[in-house]
Amino acid sequence: MKKVRLADVAKVAGVSMKTVSNVVHDYPHVTPEMRRKVQLAIDELGYKPNLTARRLATGRTGMIAFAIPEIDHPYFSELSRYIAEEASLRGYRVLVEQTLNSLSAEQAVLNDREAGLVDGVIFHPVRMQALDIAMLRRDVPLVLLGESTMPVTADHVMIDNVAAARDGVRHLLGQGRRRIAFLGLVAGDITGSTDQRLLGYQQGLVEANLPLDPQLVFSAPDFSPEAGAEAVRRALDSGIRFDGMICRDDRFATGALHALRGAGVNVPEDVAVIGWDDTELGRWATPRLTSISPDKRELAATALEMLGERIGGLQGIGRHRIASHSLSIRESAPAGASVLL
Amino acid sequence: MKKVRLADVAKVAGVSMKTVSNVVHDYPHVTPEMRRKVQLAIDELGYKPNLTARRLATGRTGMIAFAIPEIDHPYFSELSRYIAEEASLRGYRVLVEQTLNSLSAEQAVLNDREAGLVDGVIFHPVRMQALDIAMLRRDVPLVLLGESTMPVTADHVMIDNVAAARDGVRHLLGQGRRRIAFLGLVAGDITGSTDQRLLGYQQGLVEANLPLDPQLVFSAPDFSPEAGAEAVRRALDSGIRFDGMICRDDRFATGALHALRGAGVNVPEDVAVIGWDDTELGRWATPRLTSISPDKRELAATALEMLGERIGGLQGIGRHRIASHSLSIRESAPAGASVLL
């Protein structure tokens, strides 16, 4: 079975190529009779338009790239789902590009040896910084995600991390917690995520006239649950006391829950724990994890919205949008006063 | 900044388009001097080849589609990661297609949606059956994943689900468990996954001369952890007794762990639990979940291997490959004799 081309259909139907094209695209000014005749030929030959050729002719690919560190990180896989859904709603297909936390892979996303592959890019960097991004960025429409410092030239969506962290702290304070820890700093992390969350955490404490105890800020060697668990274990071993904890992400929080239980510390009775990202991992942790919940669908929708406008030709300085967040309250830091009180 | 074309570079370098193309492709028979001259022009103009045009000319897209039910399902997101990595190793980019368990979306995968877009498709169906697939399938290279009955015309990779389930049962038997339950059947599930796993479970019991008690096969309304928890709760409420459980996937198992703890049943002391898929969700459940572990990397590598051969022109009947599996033993069903004994 040879490939069927537009020209073949045209010949069989006895019309011009363009008329066939018009039928394929449901162009309104085609007489019903002509449409019928062409459709018949299409069905008979089993014609399928060749998308590559269409792209070359139109210059539009109908595809966007979604570049993230790891596709199987719970936050990114959940976000991917919304990106895929929102993209599909707008007629785009999604090419997922996994950077695996490598600088060169991130650079490749922007630099891309090849052009014309996608109409636009949604990019969550973790290694590149504002300046690198600004320098390397080509004229492909671009929307950035995440909390790195971002160049003013590109659009950007994020949640208000400082406010969200503060919300988390307030929730713990409302339960009567007074020694609240933060997990975790990671050496070499140049994204602003941790910094902003830490800042919000500190603001929350300061608001309540509580001291900032550096001992209560835990570091971890990497972003795995193991690392989070290890950090908490070390803190407990050093005799550091705390009754609340806010974690940089659900993976850390999940590890923390394991470490706490391992040490005989009860959650939430002895220590209330809040995670971040509101992922399935945390929803089914034990106890179920209270977590700061970025509105992932809104994040995805906003990114696609802005990207669509850029693809449509919108020029001008980068826009900065804040998506909403909330606190998903579950067992690890329930609502109401703590049992401690 | 206008788009730079091959012809522009050729003009600046004072050579033919084809020579520029040869330089871009590192074609060996180009004199160093010529190469230098051309490279200079490329750098000066900032030329990037247009992939769409290249594709139209060569007929190869360098992309494959990976069609799965849900991108944020832990098993599929982890598998996606390996698919992305293995694809990248072989010079392919991956277009992720989310079918959201919809029949029409699955049909679209095989039907026209991908015409000329991708060189091949890796597809994990959950709604389509062998016949539908055989009927709809176009001549795009195709590799199937999963346990649905598959048409003989297409390549297929899976693990030996029956053997894997048997292995799980044997593990529980080795701990002295005798009343082993299976979670869970789902109405409307037409994939063979559950059936095969159930069969292996039954074989394992029969091997040990244990009776097959239909009460010990739990049904759930859908595939969520909630549904798994609910199924277990119902069983406990009905007074059904069991000391071991093998779950159709980690989501069910995670839900089951919650239900058991909620009922005051200790895992693994009272009931040992085995999940399936060996996902991060289970690895960080409490207790950490013992899980049947399909070798996801091997699955991905094999699928890409076979797809590559098909793209290379290999004809002939569908090949059926089995990837390996193992049991990841953790706290929920540890090794060694049970504390019950």
Add this chain to the structure above:
DNA sequence: GATCCAACTTACAGCGCTGTAAACAAGCTG
């Protein structure tokens, strides 16, 4: 120095589709 060969380079015809401009048809108007 004529001949041949290998190594390199070029010209150009597609790949399959769409946008444009021009052609044609049919219905109205005066």
Add this chain to the structure above:
DNA sequence: CAGCTTGTTTACAGCGCTGTAAGTTGGATC
């Protein structure tokens, strides 16, 4: 019924690249 419209269809030139076949060059060979 010529002259306009409006509506419908057509012809064809690209989109940017690569494969092919036909050149060109420089050196080795006799």
